[in-house]
Amino acid sequence: MRAFTTLTGIAAPMPAENIDTDQIIPARFLKTIERSGLGRHAFAGLRYEADGSENPDFVLNKEPYRRAEILITYDNLGCGSSREHAPWALLDFGIRCVIAPNFADIFYNNCFKNGILPIRLPREICDALMGDARLGANARLTVDLERQVVCRPDGTEIPFEVDAFRRHMLLEGLDDIGLTLRHDGAITAFETKRKQAEPWMPEIRKTADGESGTSQKV
């Protein structure tokens, strides 16, 4: 995963609540077996007309927001489906940081796994940052994860909170799996202990054709 330290970039304002992951990336684009290439489909329903042409009113179709690296929205960004295709699409578009009063849990988590920093800030501050964002290309925001501040174009700094563990992983660009596997001994010990405490937990046997041969209850 790419590390996140500081980012200076154009922010796009999207003053809407409940922007769900179906809006960020509609289900018809989830048929890929890869992570990359989803950027052109990000916000497809809002970004394109039925004939495939661009909707000129949609913020990410306007200059300078076509080059946005930060997205600012209202409450509950990323609600709905768990699809990690949502942060993949944002990342592929170029978004590395999302700012909102709050986020849906799974989306919030998925962002960190992909080097996107989600920042929770009160709604009035999101409003102020959207005001900055509307000033366009000369009004870039700087997000400094090391110091945990968002720097506005006028130089004022807005502190934000982030979980220390997630911050560390993001700053270092660390792989969760590698970290967990360092605790392999503890996992094995736990498994041994549980096998004794809960011997009833059955194993799912491999079924060649899926038919277990037992009569099924529904």
Next chain:
Amino acid sequence: MAGRTLFDKIWDDHVVEKLPDGTCILYIDRHLVHEVTSPQAFEGLRLAGRRLRHPEATIAVVDHNVPTTDRSLPIEEPQSRLQIETLERNVREFGVPYFPLRSRNQGIVHVVGPEQGISLPGATIVCGDSHTSTHGALGALAFGIGTSEVEHVLATQTLLQKPAKNMRVTVEGQVGPGVTAKDIMLAIIGTIGTAGGTGHVIEFAGSAIRALDMAGRMTLCNMSIEAGARAGLVAPDQTTFDYVKNRPYAPKGEAFEQAVAYWTTLASDPDAVFDREVTLKAEDIVPSVTWGTSPEDVLPITGLIPDPASCDDPARAASWRRMLEYMGLEAGRKIAGTKIDVVFIGSCTNSRIEDLRAAAAVAKGRKVAPGVRALIVPGSGNVKAQAEAEGLDAIFRAAGFEWREAGCSMCLGMNPDRLTPGQRCASTSNRNFEGRQGPGGRTHLCSPAMAAAAAVTGALTDVRELVPAEEPA
């Protein structure tokens, strides 16, 4: 020491190790895998040279992409076929148990898990799908994860997590005729909002919840995510144990008795403290439908479409206007009587045998209204077979419903079953987001009985006007 909640107990029993900052390595008992959110995870394993830690704790099934037509036909959409073939290659290569498309056991992952006894009380269950919350109905801690976490579980059988907060939603009393688990859940979401449960696990409690059968509890927990919650839970009780007993992958004989003894200890302690409590009266809940494009936009079927002019918050009023425009609805009018084009009865929310029975009770002896397309999509091959054994398919066919094969179908517009722009659908699924059922499609969420009522009248209809009050709906 203060008492512990059901969530606390399951959590505590699965903590492998607590890291210095409070992040926990949480052990995962069951991992359900489907074709959409797993290819990149298996590819990650391959690239890193990693194997599955526990294939025997994993089960794979195809559901999102599959057509719900004749299973002997090839899958026409090349990308869907590729995703399904990719899963089949991955389960072979990594040794994962799998229910293939032609198996009777195939179906929607959240129908299959409980049906097979793979989902068990007290277990931790994950899947790369937000509706994994469904399995909480068994008293399991079950939640959706992203693909990076799917890979993490495949490789380590654990997740890095911090505990959620505890929330309890209590529904006391007895619901009236025609009121189902779906209506209870829509009422809850309407009350607390789509972000009301964010950061929390919701335990559903109270006499109205205890009275629900397992299918109803699954409907409830399924839509916990629509209230923003990480997971939903119902404490395991005799209803749960009776449901689990004798299922193919459930413990048997003495092992089952041992398991029940443990499961019985999981209920929240009387002195357990919840971070948030919400209480509803069952008698206040009526058959409900959504009018907007978020599941919190709920109305009793007797209600009026909201008027943005009466909304104090300008941002909200603007959002309502946009929703009314998208939905093609007029503020202030009755929601009942709104003409519909399509009826979809299915999805991980409402495709179990109990749901089909409820819909059939309304459809029996009636006809689908002219011009309406009505689909019945059983949640699994087993549900389909059971329904056919009970003659439900004959009732539906006689009424003019399409009787289809198991899959996610029209819930999410990823397979051939989808709405065309402007079509209006009474749907038993879980999300009424813009474009969810197909670009430009308009979704009204409701119960199977309400959806069947819409099918036979051609409009959103109060099912209580169709079903005599003394009969169960």
